[in-house]
Amino acid sequence: xxxxxxxxxxxxxxxxxxxxxxxxxxxxxxxxxxxxxxxxxxxxxxxxxxxxxxxxxxxxxxxxxxxxxxxxxxxxxxxxxxxxxxxxxxxxxxxxxxxxxxxxxxxxxxxxxxxxxxxxxxxxxxxxxxxxxxxxxxxxxxxxxxxxxxxxxxxxxxxxxxxxxxxxxxxxxxxxxxxxxxxxxxxxxxxxxxxxxxxxxxxxxxxxxxxxxxxxxxxxxxxxxxxxxxxxxxxxxxxxxxxxxxxxxxxxxxxxxxxxxxxxxxxxxxxxxxxxxxxxxxxxxxxxxxxxxxxxxxxxxxxxxxxxxxxxxxxxxxxxxxx
Amino acid sequence: xxxxxxxxxxxxxxxxxxxxxxxxxxxxxxxxxxxxxxxxxxxxxxxxxxxxxxxxxxxxxxxxxxxxxxxxxxxxxxxxxxxxxxxxxxxxxxxxxxxxxxxxxxxxxxxxxxxxxxxxxxxxxxxxxxxxxxxxxxxxxxxxxxxxxxxxxxxxxxxxxxxxxxxxxxxxxxxxxxxxxxxxxxxxxxxxxxxxxxxxxxxxxxxxxxxxxxxxxxxxxxxxxxxxxxxxxxxxxxxxxxxxxxxxxxxxxxxxxxxxxxxxxxxxxxxxxxxxxxxxxxxxxxxxxxxxxxxxxxxxxxxxxxxxxxxxxxxxxxxxxxx
Numbered sequence: 001x002x003x004x005x006x007x008x009x010x011x012x013x014x015x016x017x018x019x020x021x022x023x024x025x026x027x028x029x030x031x032x033x034x035x036x037x038x039x040x041x042x043x044x045x046x047x048x049x050x051x052x053x054x055x056x057x058x059x060x061x062x063x064x065x066x067x068x069x070x071x072x073x074x075x076x077x078x079x080x081x082x083x084x085x086x087x088x089x090x091x092x093x094x095x096x097x098x099x100x101x102x103x104x105x106x107x108x109x110x111x112x113x114x115x116x117x118x119x120x121x122x123x124x125x126x127x128x129x130x131x132x133x134x135x136x137x138x139x140x141x142x143x144x145x146x147x148x149x150x151x152x153x154x155x156x157x158x159x160x161x162x163x164x165x166x167x168x169x170x171x172x173x174x175x176x177x178x179x180x181x182x183x184x185x186x187x188x189x190x191x192x193x194x195x196x197x198x199x200x201x202x203x204x205x206x207x208x209x210x211x212x213x214x215x216x217x218x219x220x221x222x223x224x225x226x227x228x229x230x231x232x233x234x235x236x237x238x239x240x241x242x243x244x245x246x247x248x249x250x251x252x253x254x255x256x257x258x259x260x261x262x263x264x265x266x267x268x269x270x271x272x273x274x275x276x277x278x279x280x281x282x283x284x285x286x287x288x289x290x291x292x293x294x295x296x297x298x299x300x301x302x303x304x305x306x307x308x309x310x311x312x313x314x315x316x317x318x319x320x321x322x323x
Numbered sequence: 324x325x326x327x328x329x330x331x332x333x334x335x336x337x338x339x340x341x342x343x344x345x346x347x348x349x350x351x352x353x354x355x356x357x358x359x360x361x362x363x364x365x366x367x368x369x370x371x372x373x374x375x376x377x378x379x380x381x382x383x384x385x386x387x388x389x390x391x392x393x394x395x396x397x398x399x400x401x402x403x404x405x406x407x408x409x410x411x412x413x414x415x416x417x418x419x420x421x422x423x424x425x426x427x428x429x430x431x432x433x434x435x436x437x438x439x440x441x442x443x444x445x446x447x448x449x450x451x452x453x454x455x456x457x458x459x460x461x462x463x464x465x466x467x468x469x470x471x472x473x474x475x476x477x478x479x480x481x482x483x484x485x486x487x488x489x490x491x492x493x494x495x496x497x498x499x500x501x502x503x504x505x506x507x508x509x510x511x512x513x514x515x516x517x518x519x520x521x522x523x524x525x526x527x528x529x530x531x532x533x534x535x536x537x538x539x540x541x542x543x544x545x546x547x548x549x550x551x552x553x554x555x556x557x558x559x560x561x562x563x564x565x566x567x568x569x570x571x572x573x574x575x576x577x578x579x580x581x582x583x584x585x586x587x588x589x590x591x592x593x594x595x596x597x598x599x600x601x602x603x604x605x606x607x608x609x610x611x612x613x614x615x616x617x618x619x620x621x622x623x624x625x626x627x628x629x630x631x632x633x634x635x636x637x638x639x640x641x642x643x644x645x646x
Binding site for chain 1: 458469472473504506513514515517537538539540541542543553554555556558559560561562563564565566567569570571574575576578580581
């Protein structure tokens, strides 16, 4: 059972796409789970009626304001305290919902996550992750993809721990293989931080380290389930793939593998390391993307992702190191 | 007129592909330019005869050893002093050739460049660059793509100067537009080093800075002619594109734009910031790739790339800053 809050006003095609996605999600989520649509009450009710969604399926939570896609996240989050994003985070903090998802202003979602929620005990730096489609049909989790541009080796080590838990709990991989993104397969390759991280990971008993991965093998499959890097490099890798997909699509190139780069197949970007599941969707999310985002939030709650992360992060608590 | 040394033993398909490429190049290079084939004298002469290349076209320079593709570059360069790569760099240092190119062991080529040649006066860190194909039919120079994994903001600034000169001299662009690779278009985005570099570049009068470029726009064209980043990130970007191209090719996806990611259209990777033109080709170079590498070396000499770089790097000399 999960109570999932969803920002009905978030995304370029909100609230229509959000509500359509929520209707679709309803058929697939845990039978006892509930969806809370947060936003303009009148509009939401109207669209629900229009699409024949029983109002009994959804809880509509009024929020009078909307943080627009182009707004400065810091200012908007501070001022629009009755925005659908702010209301969502308030509900999360107050325990009225178990997870919150939005395809709205990414910056505001990150600020909400970091300001409203607490970091899990032991967490050094919360991060965000993304799925890379692999040619073998599977996916690889890559983290961080944007929150932390300058990190220490210990933070990269922790990303490996977090990614490994996520792969177990959310992707159903029993013993996830973790690789470090680098410019060569050898130990002595890479930046100073990456070299140091390699040293730490080589000794790791907290996850299954398989070594460095070069970027030409990103999509090949069979090497790793989790790829660790900093938020600067991870964001660039992710955007390069997105950009290349967008370009070849525009050129009329079409292939099932390439189509998997379409973000609508993914549930969105989870914020990892905070006390509740938060998922950030792409601004141009289709109903399918919204549906997947809700399913992801539902799975995170039902599989106790936060509890499992908390357990794994114990090794980073000061107490632990004093033992 | 240029005297171009080429490592006849370098690459997975040497010496055949190298000699075939050299024969092709002969028809296109400056009429007075000369090609020096360095390597196993007997084999080279035999292949030249086999393909009907007049021995008068080439100078064959004997070198008894070969640094293999898989060898440790440091050890091999130190021990195999009569390898084709070592002989090439010796000739370059002694002024017997004007430029040196090889599709052989990349590490050994880098070590040869840095050990045998001097850095140009004012250069902070030599670097290597690559061409990204743009969807508008043009190319964008990206640097550094692997030599410097940890750099200061001043080094990124200098890469912008070097890239700008290269784009003018080698790509014929009158006023090259220079961008900084980043994870957002805004000034405050990126790692600490990148933010500082943005500040320096914004004030630049030494090149035409157009701001940050996000990785989803890498191949779009019309934004920049030169893209600056550090060698860790640049190498990852380059390899991601190569990897994606290799994958989609293997899947049977075919499009003229994608085909331009095939390295055989490019002359190889120039080493920039040292006192002579050095070009490093891909190990699997075809005769066309070798030909293009030789043409690139010829153009670098004839267009006085080194002199133009020397001139531009004057601003980094201590004298200059004391003025």
